[in-house]
Amino acid sequence: MADAAGRTIVVEQLVRRFGDFEAVKGLSFEVEKGEVFGFLGPNGAGKTTTIRMLCTLLRMTSGRAFIAGFDVRTQPMQVRRSLGIIFQDPSLDDRLTAEENLNFHGMIYHLPRAERRQRITEVLEMVDLEDRRRDLVRTFSGGMRRRLEIARGLMHLPKVLFLDEPTLGLDPQTRSHIWEYLLRLREESALSVFLTTHYMEEAEYCDRIAVIDHGKIIALDTPEGLKQRVGGDIVTLRTDDDAQMERVIGERYAVTVRRDEHGLHFEVADGETFVPELLRTLPRKVLAVSVRRPTLDDVFLKLTGREIRDEEASALDRLRSAVRRRQVRR
Amino acid sequence: MIDLDGIAMIWLRDLLRFFRERSQLLGSVSRPVLWLLILGTGLGAALRPGVHGTSAAAGESYTQFIFPGIIGMSLIFASIQSAISIIWDREFGFLKEVLVAPVSRTSVAVGKALSGATLAVVQGAITLVFAPIVGVKFAVFSALTLVPVMFLIGFALTGVGILIAARMTSFEGFGTISNFLVMPMYFLSGAIFPPVHLPEWLYILVRVNPMSYGVDALRATLLHRHYFPLPFDFGFLAAFAALMVAIGVIAFTRPE
Numbered sequence: 001m002a003d004a005a006g007r008t009i010v011v012e013q014l015v016r017r018f019g020d021f022e023a024v025k026g027l028s029f030e031v032e033k034g035e036v037f038g039f040l041g042p043n044g045a046g047k048t049t050t051i052r053m054l055c056t057l058l059r060m061t062s063g064r065a066f067i068a069g070f071d072v073r074t075q076p077m078q079v080r081r082s083l084g085i086i087f088q089d090p091s092l093d094d095r096l097t098a099e100e101n102l103n104f105h106g107m108i109y110h111l112p113r114a115e116r117r118q119r120i121t122e123v124l125e126m127v128d129l130e131d132r133r134r135d136l137v138r139t140f141s142g143g144m145r146r147r148l149e150i151a152r153g154l155m156h157l158p159k160v161l162f163l164d165e166p167t168l169g170l171d172p173q174t175r176s177h178i179w180e181y182l183l184r185l186r187e188e189s190a191l192s193v194f195l196t197t198h199y200m201e202e203a204e205y206c207d208r209i210a211v212i213d214h215g216k217i218i219a220l221d222t223p224e225g226l227k228q229r230v231g232g233d234i235v236t237l238r239t240d241d242d243a244q245m246e247r248v249i250g251e252r253y254a255v256t257v258r259r260d261e262h263g264l265h266f267e268v269a270d271g272e273t274f275v276p277e278l279l280r281t282l283p284r285k286v287l288a289v290s291v292r293r294p295t296l297d298d299v300f301l302k303l304t305g306r307e308i309r310d311e312e313a314s315a316l317d318r319l320r321s322a323v324r325r326r327q328v329r330r
Numbered sequence: 331m332i333d334l335d336g337i338a339m340i341w342l343r344d345l346l347r348f349f350r351e352r353s354q355l356l357g358s359v360s361r362p363v364l365w366l367l368i369l370g371t372g373l374g375a376a377l378r379p380g381v382h383g384t385s386a387a388a389g390e391s392y393t394q395f396i397f398p399g400i401i402g403m404s405l406i407f408a409s410i411q412s413a414i415s416i417i418w419d420r421e422f423g424f425l426k427e428v429l430v431a432p433v434s435r436t437s438v439a440v441g442k443a444l445s446g447a448t449l450a451v452v453q454g455a456i457t458l459v460f461a462p463i464v465g466v467k468f469a470v471f472s473a474l475t476l477v478p479v480m481f482l483i484g485f486a487l488t489g490v491g492i493l494i495a496a497r498m499t500s501f502e503g504f505g506t507i508s509n510f511l512v513m514p515m516y517f518l519s520g521a522i523f524p525p526v527h528l529p530e531w532l533y534i535l536v537r538v539n540p541m542s543y544g545v546d547a548l549r550a551t552l553l554h555r556h557y558f559p560l561p562f563d564f565g566f567l568a569a570f571a572a573l574m575v576a577i578g579v580i581a582f583t584r585p586e
Contacts, residue, residue, distance in 0.1 A: 055430050080432040091423035095347055107339040108431035152427075 003069045006033045008160050008192040009054070014063035016049050023049045025215040026063065031160070031192050036182075038206035039196040040296065042306075046215040047196035048088060051164050054194075055085055068159040081109065084153030088164040090145055094138040098129055098148055101137060102155055109156035123151035127181055143174035150181060154191075163195035167202060179205060200296040209296070213304050223296065230294035230302055233271030235278075238263035238288040245284055263288070332440065336433030340441030341448065344415065348449055354411070358453040361407065362400045362460055369522070370396055370464070390553065393464045398548035399521025401457045402541060405483045406516060408453040410508055412446030413491020417504055435583040439496075443488045443575045450484025451477055461552070472551045479551065482567045483544040489574030496581035519545045525557050540570040 003010065009031035016024040024046045031037040039047045052058035054065055056076040065072040068082035092101050099120055106116035124130045127147035137145060146166070153161055166182070167175040183205065186193060195206070203209050204223050211219040211226070219226060239245045246264055250257045255266045268274045271291035279286055301307060348354055374392030419425040428438055458476070461468065490511070498504045518532075519541035528536065536542050543563040550556035556563070 057426070057430055077432045080430060085430055087423060087426055089423050091427040093343070093347075093419075093424045094422075095350065096343070100343075100346070104339050104343055105427070105431075107335050107342075108428065108433045110335050110432065 003066065007031065008033050008035075008068055009037070009194060010064075010066040011050075011054070012064045014050065014053065014065055015061045016046075016053060016058065017061045023215055024053070027212075027215075027217055029210055029217065029220060031194055033159075033192055034186070034190040035208065036186055036193040036195070036206045038203045038209045039194070039212050040198065040200075040203045040209050040300070041196075041212035042198055045212045047212060048164055049215075050212075051085070051162055051194075051196060055083060055162060056080055081156070082159045083162060084156065084158035084160070085162040086146075086149045086153050086164065086166055088168060090149070092137050092145055092149060092152075094140075094145075095136065097134050097136055098124065098140075099133045101148065102152055105152045105155055111156060119155050119157075123155050126154070126185070127151045141174075142170055143177060146170060146174070146178055147181060150178070154185070158191070160192045160194060163193065165196055165198070167197075167199065175199075175202075200300075203296050211300060211303055218303050219299070226296060226299045227294045230267060230298045232267045232269040232294070233274075233291050234265060234294055234298055235268055235271055235275065236263055236265050236288075236290045236292075237278075237286060239282070240285045240287060245282065248283065249278075267294075333433045333437040336428075336431070336437035337441035337444065339433075340428070340438055341445040344412070344442075344445035344449065347415075348452070355456075358404060358408070358456050362404060362457040365400050365403065366393055366397070366460060366464055373522075391465070394466050394553065395524075396522055397461065397464055397466050398552050399516075399519065399545050400460075401454050401480070401548055401552075402483065402519060402521050402545045403516055404453045404457045405450045405480055405544070406487060406512055406541070408450040409446050409484055409487035409491050410512060412442065412449060412488050413495045413508075414501075414504065416442060416492065416495040417498060417501060421501070436579050439492055439579040439582040440575070442492055443485055443578065446488025446491065447481050447484035450487070451480045454480040454484075466552055468552050476548065476551050479544070479547045479564075479567075482564075482571055483541070486540060486544075486567060486571035486574050489571060489576075489578040492578035493574065493581050496578065496584075515539060515541045518542070520549075520557065521545050540566060543567050 007030045009029075011030070012028050014024055014027040015022065027046075027050060029037075039050065041047055049058065053060045054067060054072060056072055056079055060073065067079045070078040070082060072079050093104075096104070102120045102123065103116055106119065111119065120133075121130070124133055127150055129144065129148055129151065132140070132144070137148065140148065150166075163182075167178050170178065179202070182193065185191065195202070197203055206223065208220065208222055209226060210217045219229070221229075237245070237249075242259055242264055246257045246259045249255065249264065249266065253266075253268070255268060257264050257266045259265075275289060275291055279289070297307070370391075370393030377392055416425070419428075429435065454476070458473065491508075494504060494507050494511075498507065514535075518535050518539045520536060521541075525533070525536045525542060525546075543558060543566045546556045546558050547560065547563040547567070550560055550563070
């Protein structure tokens, strides 16, 4: 179900304070039926806090939100019934089998017994775990557990699926495997997907992305639209005198040059014709040069002046995958 | 507010996990053996007959005297385990899956109290198997009266556990608090010494301990004698259970 305008998520001026700290500072956005909508931002940007409020797990300080037409504040039970969620951290009972996990899920979502049995088979087939139906979850790999969680989140036929960092702590191969399932799902149903991520590659799968930083949306557009904001191609250059060349290039081509340990970086409208011209005329020796299309990393850098995967984020990531390993060992 | 599907799911899951986990079953068998054999025999040998207030005429041994207390201990352990599973579920994420589902937190907490009480009865009943070995004779009929007593004690103690677990986020913290509660509760319950001829301060502690009335009711059924009026035992236990589960539910449902 969606509201009259076909929107499954409507958020207006959402705010959450923890004491003096304002984690979410007045977010407003809408997600349409069948849309894959991404929240992109570094750790601590307020992504998980937003999801927890929309899922009725955390009270909002102020603002309004509607899921599938239900008011998150006043109709929490209807909201919960309308959404499926895959949490950032694992939430399966690994002492139970895949089937038991799904069956208990069906029970607390009030599915009758016969419907539970039918849906268990359907969702297990969808994520290719049908042959592991009666195996204990503790024998599953990280990727299989994630797939089972996706199956569980979809079991009660939600209108909106929330994915909080769906592939965090998984290896790249498993990550792309998970996305195969999600993309297939999006084609097969009119489900709206709301996901948070700080992986740029993951954000590329979204129809629209909200870039979020310090609890605020600083840009909201399609991945292509966001990339167009960067303005052109990214040229990276290393010379035997970067400091001097930074100045020369900046003055000659009227571009903003950024210098770091990897060399000089700047944007130009058409990189492929620009570089040969640059190499002919540059007074110093060029050691290396590359031209690439802008990525969402560049977008984030441009919008915030920071890299999205800063030191803090990767430390947290390490911690998280350590927790994951601990779980698997248990 | 009360949601049968939610209660049933919590209850079924806890029972399924208990019977699947061999170590828990083994623990509930080995613990009473340990206490009966070592404490009962060892301490019984050190005590002069009659000192512990046993009826010498009936030839009651110390091991027999502490038998109802050992059942009480099984109930305490079962309830604590139940409360620990809440912290465990929070730590390892499963609690979130339950809390985001369209069931009220009240039904989750009530389901937990019921599963804790049920598992307490199961583990108490396992301990009961040792009764013939230590020479405690009771009619099948009295086993039936034991079930509600054990259930009531388990229900009350799990309520205490939920109350602590609702506000506790770490295993360490829970360990500290439960040690602080479990040991005194057990030692002051009349389980290992009779609640008579005690110094005033100790007697007061025994009388405010709800477990005293649980052990007393168990002893009444198993050994046909008791130190407090039976209706008082049941009244105190029932009131305490209702209060604890109510507070436990409130603590558990307080929103963030």
